[in-house]
Amino acid sequence: xxxxxxxxxxxxxxxxxxxxxxxxxxxxxxxxxxxxxxxxxxxxxxxxxxxxxxxxxxxxxxxxxxxxxxxxxxxxxxxxxxxxxxxxxxxxxxxxxxxxxxxxxxxxxxxxxxx
Amino acid sequence: xxxxxxxxxxxxxxxxxxxxxxxxxxxxxxxxxxxxxxxxxxxxxxxxxxxxxxxxxxxxxxxxxxxxxxxxxxxxxxxxxxxxxxxxxxxxxxxxxxxxxxxxxxxxxxxxx
Numbered sequence: 001x002x003x004x005x006x007x008x009x010x011x012x013x014x015x016x017x018x019x020x021x022x023x024x025x026x027x028x029x030x031x032x033x034x035x036x037x038x039x040x041x042x043x044x045x046x047x048x049x050x051x052x053x054x055x056x057x058x059x060x061x062x063x064x065x066x067x068x069x070x071x072x073x074x075x076x077x078x079x080x081x082x083x084x085x086x087x088x089x090x091x092x093x094x095x096x097x098x099x100x101x102x103x104x105x106x107x108x109x110x111x112x113x114x115x
Numbered sequence: 116x117x118x119x120x121x122x123x124x125x126x127x128x129x130x131x132x133x134x135x136x137x138x139x140x141x142x143x144x145x146x147x148x149x150x151x152x153x154x155x156x157x158x159x160x161x162x163x164x165x166x167x168x169x170x171x172x173x174x175x176x177x178x179x180x181x182x183x184x185x186x187x188x189x190x191x192x193x194x195x196x197x198x199x200x201x202x203x204x205x206x207x208x209x210x211x212x213x214x215x216x217x218x219x220x221x222x223x224x225x226x227x228x
Contacts, residue, residue, distance in 0.1 A: 032214045043121075043205055044158070044219040051214035089157055095213055102148065102171065103217055105157035 002027045006090045006106030013080055013113050021075040021109045023064075023090035031092040033057075033066055033073040034103070038087045047075075047088070080113045087111070121206050121220035129228055130196060136223045138189040138206030147189040148217065149181060150205040158205055164189060165211060196227045 007022040025033065032051045036044040048057030053068035062077045073090060090106040119140045128134050138147065145166050150158035163171035164183040178200075180192040189206055203224050209217040 032216075034216055036219075041224075043119075043203075043221040044207075046216050046218070049216055087155075093215075093217070102160050102163055103158075108155070108157050110155070 002031070002092060002094060002104045004090050004092055004104055004106035007109050009108070010110035010112060013111070015082055015113055015115050016079045017113075019075070019077040019080045019084075019111070021088055021090075021111070023073045023075065023106055025071050025073065025090075025092050027071075027092055027094060027104075029095045030068075031094050033064070034091045034093070035062070035064055035073070035075050036089045036091060036105075038089065038108075040086070044089065080111070082113045082115050085111055085113045119206055119208055119218050119220035121204075121223050123223060124221065125224045125226075127226045127228060128193065128196065130198070132196075133192070133194045135193065136191040136204055136206075136225075138191075138220055139187055140208040140218070141187055142208060142218065143186075143210075144208035144218075145186060145211050146209045147183060148207040148209075149189070149191050150207065152203040152205055152222070162191075193225075196225075198227050201225055201227045 003026045005024050034049045035047040037047045038044050048059040050057040050066035056065045064073050064075045087108045089108045091103045094101045122137045147164045149161040152158045161175045162181045167183045178195045182190040203222045205222045206220040207217040
């Protein structure tokens with residue numbers, strides 16, 4: 001079956017530090033890969049996505065590259081801000097067409113950025 | 116409009132009550148989902164609807180009863196819940212094509228007393 005393994009948290013960084021959150025996956029074919037962010041008391045928001053190998057998703061200074069050879073989709077940001085404090089979920093969606101294909105989530109990584 | 120709207124935002128109910136959670140989207144998505152999320156955990160899939168028909172039930176207890184009256188609306192009827200059912204309930208929707216993301220609502224924070 002499909003699975004997503006995500007870096008254990010929590011992660012605490014100082015403002016302007018470099019962020020990496022590791023994510024690896026197991027799936028057949030070519031799934032789509034996503035990073036979702038959840039701020040306290042809110043639902044999940046799509047942060048970025050990539051749909052094929054070597055695609056780079058980017059948004060709000062965050063980036064992640066779909067690496068088929070290492071089955072990875074690591075999230076990076078060059079300079080984090082206090083407002084980036086949230087829980088980050090890596091997720092995949094299978095590539096089979098025609099039916100509702102549900103997301104498989106990683107365990108989530110709590111990020112706290114200190115001023 | 117890329118919103119999924121859930122009501123109510125907060126709900127406190129007793130174990131003998133009957134209540135409903137509502138979800139609405141106007142993006143033309145033909146797949147809609149209910150997830151349950153406990154604190155510090157990822158969302159767990161409960162139900163999936165495709166073209167207004169239930170396609171996946173992840174062995175959810177019958178005290179949770181989903182309903183999809185039309186392509187824009189999704190309900191979750193609650194009856195005789197237990198305190199351990201207290202959680203954030205998230206609705207999501209997506210297109211039924213490859214390479215598309217799911218959009219999530221803000222969730223309903225449910226407390227069973």
